[in-house]
Amino acid sequence: MRTLIQLIIRNHRLVLFVLLEIIALSWLASTHAHPRGSLAKIGMEISTSWTGAVGRLIDYKNLKENNSSLLIDNARLRTENMSYRNLSTSGRLFNSGDSWTSTPAEIIRYSTSFNNNVLVANQGSLAGLQPGMGMLENGVLAGFITEVSANHSLVLPVIHLSTTWSVRLGYGGAVGILTWSGESIEYATLTDIPLSEHILPGDSVITSGFQGTFPSGILVGKVEELIVTEADEFQSVTIKLSADYKRIHYVEFLSKAGTLEIDSLLSTSSL
Amino acid sequence: MNSLIRSIGILILTCLLQVLIFRYAIFAGGWVVICFHIYGLILLPFELSKTSYILIGAVVGALIDVVLLTGGLHMAAGVFTCFMAPWLTTFIAPREGFTREHSISVLHDGWGRFLVLSSLISFTYMFSLFAIEGWKWSLLPNAIGKGIASTILNVILFAIVQGLFGPKPKSNSNKTSTYHW
Numbered sequence: 442m443r444t445l446i447q448l449i450i451r452n453h454r455l456v457l458f459v460l461l462e463i464i465a466l467s468w469l470a471s472t473h474a475h476p477r478g479s480l481a482k483i484g485m486e487i488s489t490s491w492t493g494a495v496g497r498l499i500d501y502k503n504l505k506e507n508n509s510s511l512l513i514d515n516a517r518l519r520t521e522n523m524s525y526r527n528l529s530t531s532g533r534l535f536n537s538g539d540s541w542t543s544t545p546a547e548i549i550r551y552s553t554s555f556n557n558n559v560l561v562a563n564q565g566s567l568a569g570l571q572p573g574m575g576m577l578e579n580g581v582l583a584g585f586i587t588e589v590s591a592n593h594s595l596v597l598p599v600i601h602l603s604t605t606w607s608v609r610l611g612y613g614g615a616v617g618i619l620t621w622s623g624e625s626i627e628y629a630t631l632t633d634i635p636l637s638e639h640i641l642p643g644d645s646v647i648t649s650g651f652q653g654t655f656p657s658g659i660l661v662g663k664v665e666e667l668i669v670t671e672a673d674e675f676q677s678v679t680i681k682l683s684a685d686y687k688r689i690h691y692v693e694f695l696s697k698a699g700t701l702e703i704d705s706l707l708s709t710s711s712l
Numbered sequence: 713m714n715s716l717i718r719s720i721g722i723l724i725l726t727c728l729l730q731v732l733i734f735r736y737a738i739f740a741g742g743w744v745v746i747c748f749h750i751y752g753l754i755l756l757p758f759e760l761s762k763t764s765y766i767l768i769g770a771v772v773g774a775l776i777d778v779v780l781l782t783g784g785l786h787m788a789a790g791v792f793t794c795f796m797a798p799w800l801t802t803f804i805a806p807r808e809g810f811t812r813e814h815s816i817s818v819l820h821d822g823w824g825r826f827l828v829l830s831s832l833i834s835f836t837y838m839f840s841l842f843a844i845e846g847w848k849w850s851l852l853p854n855a856i857g858k859g860i861a862s863t864i865l866n867v868i869l870f871a872i873v874q875g876l877f878g879p880k881p882k883s884n885s886n887k888t889s890t891y892h893w
Contacts (some may be wrong), residue, residue: 454795458766461766461787469783550781556846559781
């Protein structure tokens with residue numbers, strides 16, 4: 442024991458270095474890959490208070506551009522609203538009577554330069570947001586909420602290495618898994634697509650609706666390139682994401698009335 | 713002691729500038745990132761013990777992490793850099809060594825020593841930051857590339873700041889004119 446203490450004292454710098462690295466890497470593992478817990482909340486609050494102040498100043502500068510963007514968005518939403526009314530009656534997009542509701546928000550903090558990027562929105566549990574809700578940017582899939590505080594939400598975007606998304610090729614195509622490779626924020630990879638599936642560059646990729654985070658039919662991106670290896674039974678597809686993470690600002694969060702019921706059903710199921 | 717207080721003041725100032733301004737300085741799709749607080753770490757006096765270096769690196773990194781929401785990334789890089797810093801300093805030390813209160817500056821050590829130490833410490837920090845962030849052997853070449861690119865920009869910035877705000881030589885010019893009128 443005495444020898445051990447002497448050894449530690451003799452190498453105290455190395456011990457301190459290893460100890461601090463372990464603390465830092467544990468912190469990184471607990472917050473960076475899937476941000477949760479009180480530290481993530483404290484960081485989020487501190488970070489957002491400053492970014493919010495800067496954001497307000499930038500908002501004034503970009504007012505004209507934002508106004509025109511909002512006008513275009515309003516027009517698009519009106520058109521979409523009309524088409525959804527028609528489609529929901531035929532049951533093509535929504536196969537149950539429950540309708541999706543959206544909550545608008547602004548992105549006030551974001552990172553696009555890391556492998557595990559996160560976004561922070563200026564609405565939280567007080568606005569009815571909950572972890573697991575999907576986020577749209579300009580009407581296309583952009584991410585989902587992983588953590589909420591009273592006034593802010595932490596969002597994991599598609600450009601995060603630990604997220605996977607259930608998507609479909611067109612309305613009648615195969616369902617595959619969308620992941621991000623960590624290279625370009627404009628592209629993601631769709632895997633598990635059977636070789637028999639006929640795919641062409643420019644084909645739409647939409648949400649399957651199986652994750653419960655989004656309704657089916659929400660645009661995710663367009664097919665850019667096919668990756669086929671002789672040995673594999675499946676093909677991979679490079680998708681150009683429709684969400685523009687470089688200019689992301691105004692977003693909406695989707696929620697569905699029956700989601701909690703389905704989640705509790707799944708969690709109690711022994712299957 | 714004065715040198716230590718001055719260096720800690722500069723470190724706090726560089727951390728504030730990093731958090732308030734340079735947090736937005738991310739260029740070329742994340743390949744070039746400015747970490748201005750490294751300048752504060754470079755200017756720490758050599759009288760500090762190696763243990764203090766490591767602790768300062770950890771505290772600075774943790775503060776940056778809390779504000780920038782990077783969850784331990786800067787802390788890990790800061791601890792590693794400050795662990796390596798005393799060893800990196802030996803590369804530029806003169807034969808007789810540095811005095812205890814000495815802090816690196818262009819005026820006393822010249823541009824060569826300043827740029828070499830800045831490059832070594834910046835690269836160590838940036839490389840460890842990107843390597844830990846990638847956390848894959850396959851992304852190690854990427855981390856080296858990003859580390860080199862970011863180091864170049866950081867060192868240019870540090871050189872500009874050192875040139876503008878670093879210690880200046882005391883003027884020896886005689887203000888008394890030869891001519892009494």
